[in-house]
Amino acid sequence: MRTLFMKFNFLSLILLLVCSLFSCKDDKDETGVNEAFIGGEIVNPNSNYIVFKKADVPLDTVFLNSENRFSYKLSNFEPGFFGFFDGREYQNILVEPNDNLLLRLNTIDFDESLVFTGKGARENNFLMELYLKNEKDDENILGLGQKDAEEFDSIFRESRDLKLKKLEKLKAKYNTSPFFNEIAEKSINYEYYAHKELYPLANYKISELDAFNSLPEDFYDYRENIDYNDEDLKDYSPYVSFLRFHFNNIALQKHFSHSKDSEYNKLDLHYNLDKLELIDKYVSNEDIKNNLLKFVISQFITFSKNTEHYDAILESFKNKSTNLEDIKVSTQFINSYKRLKPGNRLPQITLLDNKDKEINLNELIKKPTVVYFWSKKNKNHLIYSHKRVKELNVKYPEFNFIAINVDSISYKEQVRILKRNEVRINNEYRFKSPKQSKLTLSVKPIQKVFILNKNGEIVNAKANMFGIVFEQELLGVLNQ
CATH class of the missing domain: 3.40.30.10 (Glutaredoxin)
Structure with missing residues (x-):
């Protein structure tokens, strides 16, 4: 990590200039106007631009200069996660008022090479370190699926506790903001919860129904405290992934309760209808609900070859989503797939x-x-x-x-x-x-x-x- 930071000497000079231009302060601007700066260098760029997004909605397209560097200023914004897309890959940045962030990444090792300097860098480097550690934990989950629930839980709980200890050290040493502290702690916990939600599906020794039945009674106690409508985390992958896994899981439990099935079939119509119903029941935030609903129907129509089930899933989706564009696109895709069922010829293209x-x-x-x-x-x-x-x-x-x-x-x-x-x-x-x-x-x-x-x-x-x-x-x- 230190060797990567040494590469930022030239960027440090830019940072000093930026700070003087934007009057870097530790506290919010007295005018009440939130401002922040994001700049940096892209090595081996996939395109000549960067797209900045908020809640998956494009804000601006920023072009790279002849040295593959860019700069971008945010004004009058709510603190939270902003996404950047380089034409091929996507990653989140946490931005708070008066941050002056400089990043450097090499697209050959996109996430692994991404490093920040400047005000707000400690927080983003910590979150990036979490992201990479979570990826390694995810890779290990299938190999641990055959363990009993208590041992499985203890392994990921230990990983969670180590991350929380690192967070406490960071908070104590640098006096990080309450906003970051809350987001980082939630991120660590939701990643841990996501692994627990995946356990019945990762255990290949027995059926999913038997896996559910063998769980300790307190295995899912945290579910009582789930915030299904966390506005601050709605664009952050650990939270979004957890919600997807969670609804997959509770829908499967519900499906087992009123069907004769004992094994997981992600393309079962009634299981997916159960999932849509549960999302509608528990989630009230429109952005979070609509994105979860869209993910369910997109997965179903993308992978299911049973076109006879498309109308039922679409009707349920239309009754629950408030995003008219999502409804329009899903309807168009379903109509297209109906024309593309086996035995038909291709449309005139x-x-x-x-x-x-x-x-x-x-x-x-x-x-x-x-x-x-x-x-x-x-x-x-x-x-x-x-x-x-x-x-x-x-x-x-x-x-x-x-x-x-x-x-x-x-x-x-x-x-x-x-x-x-x-x-x-x-x-x-x-x-x-x-x-x-x-x-x-x-x-x-x-x-x-x-x-x-x-x-x-x-x-x-x-x-x-x-x-x-x-x-x-x-x-x-x-x-x-």
Whole structure:
């Protein structure tokens, strides 16, 4: 960590300048106007801009200068979490009045390299350290799932207690703000609670129903004190993740109580309806409730192939969400997926080839076909999907593999992006009308893949070329 801070000598000079410009103070400005400054350097940037967000709503797009540095000023804001997006990855920053934060990160190791200096840095570095430690704890949970509930709990409780001790030392040494102290303590506790919520699903030795039945009576005592409407934490991942896991869990318990099921099926219609009902019952904050409801229906319609269940889940969602845009988008996606069920042909979609000639997607399907998508905004997927198709093309020459770019770009730019990322250029097309075409084909997430048989009929509209069953699906098409 010290070596990373040594790299900030040049930024320290900037910080002094910033402080003089904005009259750095330890207390709130006497005028009552909240101000804060965020600046820094992005090494190996994914784009030439940074998008700052609040509650997932874009505030500003800030462009990098020739040295990949940026600066941004906040005024008249409520303290809390602000997000920044570099074109590929997203992270939170805690900002309080009169903070002067400078950050440095290398996109090759995005989270691991992110370090702050300046006023507000101690708090954000502590939260970042928590974030990375939580990731390691998450990786360990499946390996600990076979332990009994008491031993499982003791391991994560010990981790929680160590984090709380570090927080107490930070508070005592630097007199951190009450706002930060409360947020950090809640974050630590909610991460611990999230692991406990996951225990019945991580225990692969017995069914989920048996796992619930074997829990100590006090295992979920903390549930009595859950704040389902924490305005300060509504945009913070440990809290949001906890709520998702929690509602998954209590919905499953409810589902077991009125069904004959004993094992977890995340795509069961009645289980998901139970989840929507419980979110509606316990959460009153509109932002938190709407985001949780949207996550449930998005997961269901993205992964469920049972189109007969879509209307029921949509009707329940519409009765509970107050976000009209979420309702509109969910309705559009469900209508699209209904048209894309197995046995149907693809809708009429116009593509552009390497000569800007228009061609209908269905005209390209003359044998078993895989259609995949990519975007310049997702560099990792762009590279890995093309490399994966290169492998598959050798193993399954009977298939035609069609790549479609979803951005509004020229063929010249399309080729430039592919060459820059050192991937093979083969069978590449782009949408003539990207926005409408993405909606018609429900290209969300970008990783989704279509598998079509030789007659151009949909076999799977939600395939995953990196999944363990993908090649089995391809073989199934060839054996038809």
